Amino acid sequence: MSRFWRTILFAVFAIGFLISAPLVVLYTAGYRYQFGSMHIVKAGVLSVTSLPKGANVFLNGTMSDKKTPAVIDNVLPGDIKIRLEKPGYSSWEKTLPVESGQSTFVPNAVLFLDGQPTQAINQTDVLTVAVQSPTRFAYLVNNKNVLEVWIKDDSVVQDLPILKQPLRTKSTYTLSWSHDGGYLLLTESASKKTQTIIRAYDGTVIPLPTTSLVDAWWNASSGHTLLYRVGSEIRAFGIDTDLSFPKKLIADDAELKLEKTLVIQSGDQSVVSYLDENGIANIITYLPRGSYKFVYAPSSLIMLRDLNKNQLILLNPNQKNTILLHEEVQQFKWSPKEDRLVFSNGFDINILTISSGYTETLTRFSESLTDLIWYPLGDEVLYSKNHDIRALELDRRDVRNEIALVRDYVVQSMWLNKDGSSLYFFGQYKDDPTTIFERRLQK
DSSP: OOHHHHHHHHHHHHHHHHHHHHHHHHHHTTEEEETTTTEEEEOEEEEEEEESSOOEEEETTEEEEEESSEEEEEEOSEEEEEEEEOTTBOOEEEEEEEOTTOEEEEEEEEOOBOOOOEEOSSOOSEEEEEEEETTEEEEEEESSSEEEEEEEETTBOOOSOSEEEEOOTTOEEEEEEOTTSSEEEEEEESSSEEEEEEETTTOOEEOOSOTTOSEEEEOSSSTTEEEEEETTEEEEEESSSOOOOSSOEESSEEEEETTEEEEEEESSSEEEEEEOTTOOEEEEEEEOSOOEEEEOOOTTOEEEEETTTTEEEEEOTTSSSOEEEEEEOSEEEEOTTSSEEEEESSSEEEEEETTTTEEEEEEEOSSOEEEEEEETTTTEEEEEETTEEEEEEOOOSSSOOEEEEEESEEEEEEEEOTTSSEEEEEEEETTSOOEEEEEEOOO
C-alpha cells in the first residue's frame, strides 16, 4: 500500500475515533439522540413496582423486556404512556412525564384479581353485621323467626351460633363490639329498648349492671367498658375491672381515654372537657349545640359525631387551633397507620392528612355512597354506590385509575381481611335474601 493510501486510511480511522469516542462516552452516560427535538438529550429512568409482582410493562404501546419490579434505563424525556398488564388481573395505565436525567417512580400500582363475588357464609337473611377486626366479624340472622348471633373468626371454626332467642318482627336489632373485642352488645328497639351483653368466645350472657338503665353503649376508645345512663346520669361498667367516674356525671356522652374522662355537655352551647382526678372539668373547646357522641380516634385526638346534623368533629387538644375538622359526614375511615382520614358527605370523597391539616377532595358524585374504606396494600380507597364497588387510586398524577370490583349488588357495608386479599360486603344480589359475600382481590 502506498504512503498516500496509508495516510488516507489513518486519517479515516483517526476521524472515526474522534467522532465515535465521545459518542460512546455520551451513550454510556445515558445521552441519546431524540429525533423529535433533533437534539442529544440525557435519558431518564423509570422505576415501576406493582402489586402483584410480575406485570408486563408497556411504554407508549411497546412492551418492555422487563417485568415489575422494573428499573428501565434510557427512557427518552417526554410524556410516556405507561401500561401494566398481568393475565387474570385488571390493568393499570397512566401518562407520566419523564425528565432528562431524572427518575420517575410508579410505586405500588395495584392490579386487582378478576373474579365475581361468592357467598362467604352459609346463612342467609342476615339482619346486620358488626366488624371487630379484619379477621373477625359478628352478624345477626333471622332463622325462621329465631334470632341467631354468629361470629366468623379466621382462627376459629364455628358451626353453631353463640346465642339464640325469639325474634320479634316489629323490633329492630343492632350489634356492636367492645373496643377490645371481648364482648358484644345486642340492642333490640321496639316500644322500649332491650340490651344484652354477650361474651364473644362462648356466648355467655353477662348481667347488666342495673335493670333501670335507659341506654347503654361501649366506651369509644379502649377496654371492655360499658357506659350506661340511669335517668340523666352516665355511669361506667367495667366488665373485667371496677370502674367509676370521679363524681356523679350529668352529660350527653363520656369517654374514658388515656386515664382521663372526656365529657360533652350541652347548654346554650356544647362544651367538650375532661375531668381531673377531683372531678373538676377542664374545658377543651366549645361547639354549636348538638346531639354529640364520642367515636374512636387515635390516642392524641378526640372525635365526636353530631347525630342530628350528621356532622363529624375532630379535635386536637394539644394544638392552639383545636378543631381539625367540622364537616357534614356520612362515612369515614381511618387509614391503616391512622395518619389520614377518608370521609364523605355521601356525594364526594375527601382525605384529611393529620400532620398538615390539609383536606383534599378526590372526586364528587351525583349518586350517594353507601360505604367507604381504605385498601391497605396500596394508595387506594374503595367505595360503594349505585350497586357497584369501585377502587379509586390516590395518585393525582394524570388521571386516577378507577376499577369496578363488584357490579349489580346492593351493598350496605364492606370491609377487607387483614392482608387485603379479600373484600367482604353485606348486601343483596337482585331479589335474593341479604347475606355476606366475599370477592377475592389478590391471590
